Amino acid sequence: xxxxxxxxxxxxxxxxxxxxxxxxxxxxxxxxxxxxxxxxxxxxxxxxxxxxxxxxxxxxxxxxxxxxxxxxxxxxxxxxxxxxxxxxxxxxxxxxxxxxxxxxxxxxxxxxxxxxxxxxxxxxxxxxxxxxxxxxxxxxxxxxxxxxxxxxxxxxxxxxxxxxxxxxxxxxxxxxxxxxxxxxxxxxxxxxxxxxxxxxxxxxxxxxxxxxxxxxxxxxxxxxxxxxxxxxxxxxxxxxxxxxxxxxxxxxxxxxxxxxxxxxxxxxxxxxxxxxxxxxxxxxxxxxxxxxxxxxxxxxxxxxxxxx
Numbered sequence: 001x002x003x004x005x006x007x008x009x010x011x012x013x014x015x016x017x018x019x020x021x022x023x024x025x026x027x028x029x030x031x032x033x034x035x036x037x038x039x040x041x042x043x044x045x046x047x048x049x050x051x052x053x054x055x056x057x058x059x060x061x062x063x064x065x066x067x068x069x070x071x072x073x074x075x076x077x078x079x080x081x082x083x084x085x086x087x088x089x090x091x092x093x094x095x096x097x098x099x100x101x102x103x104x105x106x107x108x109x110x111x112x113x114x115x116x117x118x119x120x121x122x123x124x125x126x127x128x129x130x131x132x133x134x135x136x137x138x139x140x141x142x143x144x145x146x147x148x149x150x151x152x153x154x155x156x157x158x159x160x161x162x163x164x165x166x167x168x169x170x171x172x173x174x175x176x177x178x179x180x181x182x183x184x185x186x187x188x189x190x191x192x193x194x195x196x197x198x199x200x201x202x203x204x205x206x207x208x209x210x211x212x213x214x215x216x217x218x219x220x221x222x223x224x225x226x227x228x229x230x231x232x233x234x235x236x237x238x239x240x241x242x243x244x245x246x247x248x249x250x251x252x253x254x255x256x257x258x259x260x261x262x263x264x265x266x267x268x269x270x271x272x273x274x275x276x277x278x279x280x281x282x283x284x285x286x287x288x289x290x291x292x293x294x295x296x297x298x299x300x301x302x303x304x305x306x307x308x
Contacts, residue, residue, distance in 0.1 A: 005132060007240070007241065007244060008132055009131060009132045009135055009200060010240055011236065011237050011240045011241070012132065012135040012136050012139050013135060013193060013196060013197050013200065014220065014236040014237075014239070014240050015139060015232070015233050015236040015237065016135075016138070016139060016142065016189060016190075016192065016193030016196070017034065017038060017190065017193055017217050017220065017236070018217060018220035018221055018224070018232035018233065018235060018236040019142060019143075019146070019189055019229060019232050019233070020034045020037070020038070020186045020187070020189035020190035020193060020217075021034050021186065021217045021218060021220065021221050021232065022186075022221050022226070022229060022231070022232040023182050023183075023185045023186030023189060024182055024183055024186040025221060025226050026158050026159075026162060026182055027158055027161045027162055027178055027179045027182045028161065028162045028165070029078075029086065029179060029182070029183065030083075030086060030087055031078075031086070031087070031090040031183070031186070032087060032090045032091045032094060032211075032214040032215075032217075032218070033071075033074065033090035033091075033093045033094055033187070034094075034186060034187070034190045034214070034217055035094045035098075035190075035209050035210075035211075035213050035214040035217065036090075036093050036094035036095075036096070036097035036098070036209070037067040037070070037071065037097075037186075037187040037190035037191050037194065038190045038191075038193055038194035038197070038209060038213075039094075039097055039098060039101055039194060039204075039206060039209035040063070040066065040067055040070065040097060040191060040194065041060075041063040041064070041067055041190060041191035041192060041193065041194025041195040041197075041198075042194035042195060042197050042198035042204045042209075043101050043104070043117060043123065043194075043198070043204055044059070044062065044063045044066060044191075044195070045059045045060060045062075045063045045194065045195030045196075045198050045199060046117075046123050046126040046127075046195075046198040046199070046204050047106070047116065047117070047123075048062060048063075049126070049127050049129060049199060050115060050116075050123075050125065050126050050127040051108055051110070051115055051116055056129045056130060056134060056195075056199055059195060059199075060138065060191075060192050060195045060196065063191040063192060063194065063195040064188040064189075064191040064192045064195075065188070065191075066191065067187040067188055067190060067191030067194075068184040068185070068187050068188040068191070069184075070187060071183050071184040071186070071187030071188070072180060072183075072184050074090075074093060074183070074187075075179065075180040075183035075184060076176075076180060077089075078090070078183070079176060079179060079180070091211065091214065094209070094211070094214060095211075097209075098206050098207070098209055098210065099206075101117065101206040101209075102119065102120055102206035102207065103119055103120075104117045104119065104206075105117065105118060105119045113125075117204075120206075120207075122203060122204055122205035122206065122207075123198075123203070123204040123205075124202075124203055125202065125203075126198050126199065126201070126202045126203060126204060127199065127202075128199065128200065128201075128202045129199050130196045130199035130200040131200065134196065134199075135196050135200065138192055138193075138196060142189055142192075143229065143233075146229040147229075150228075150229070154178075157173045157178055158178055158182065160173055161173060161175050161178050161179065216239070219235070219239060219261065220232055220235040220236040220239055221235055221271075222235070222265065222271060223235040223238060223239060223261065223264055223265065223268075223271060223272060224236065224238070224271050224272055224273055225270060225271025225272060225273035225274035225275070225277075226270075226271055226274065227270075227271075227274050228273060228274065228277075230273050231271050231272070231273040231274055234272050234273050235271065235272065238264075238272070239261070242257050242260060242261075243257055
């Protein structure tokens with residue numbers, strides 16, 4: 001039972017990471033900075049809860065606000081660059097954060113031992129105060145925000161910016177404000193997710209927040225789908241459970257994992273959720289077109305044979 005509970009909790013954490021990436025992709029920004037925000041949230045929450053005795057939710061709120069503010073500072077300069085250069089800039093930010101925490105040495109004495117980040121050794125002994133109820137409560141709030149966003153005028157503006165920035169600006173949408181806001185939103189989600197990760201795992205190591213983690217976070221969204229928030233959720237769950245499904249293959253399970261991911265990307269080029277929705281819509285459209293043609297042919301009158 002503990003094994004399945006752990007899978008359930010890890011899936012929730014990975015969904016949060018996927019949604020943080022999706023928030024920036026909603027406005028067409030391909031960012032790998034979420035791993036940096038995740039690590040900031042992890043270390044800040046660990047310091048606040050373990051070293052200063054702050055309640056978990058208070059620490060998560062502070063971590064989210066801090067990451068959102070850093071996202072604001074990073075978002076505006078990143079608006080001037082696009083494509084591969086934006087990706088490189090966000091990777092550079094994540095690496096700067098990783099190196100910073102890899103060298104951070106800030107410890108205090110609690111009881112008979114030293115507690116706090118110890119450079120390359122990481123932060124050991126983080127207070128474990130997060131489990132599946134805390135993880136899924138935060139996830140529920142974030143999903144609710146996405147639902148409200150999708151049905152609002154802001155959501156329509158976000159979709160317009162993603163489809164065509166020039167056309168969106170032409171109808172009066174503040175493209176800069178929309179992009180920076182979603183960058184901040186994604187950063188705040190990553191900050192909260194990182195804080196939950198630290199409070200769940202009890203050990204935070206800067207080396208865990210590497211470029212590999214950034215790539216995996218993109219896989220979650222690419223496999224699940226990039227046009228609805230349900231896509232990253234499905235992608236994160238599928239890619240979290242796949243290695244466990246192939247555990248019987250022992251050393252070869254990651255090879256099977258890679259093969260399945262390639263097959264999924266080929267079969268579902270838009271992502272699992274988006275491809276299924278697209279095929280259902282196309283089938284419905286063909287069915288409606290066939291019904292209209294059939295009705296039209298049935299009502300069509302035969303021409304007169306002529307006047308003799």
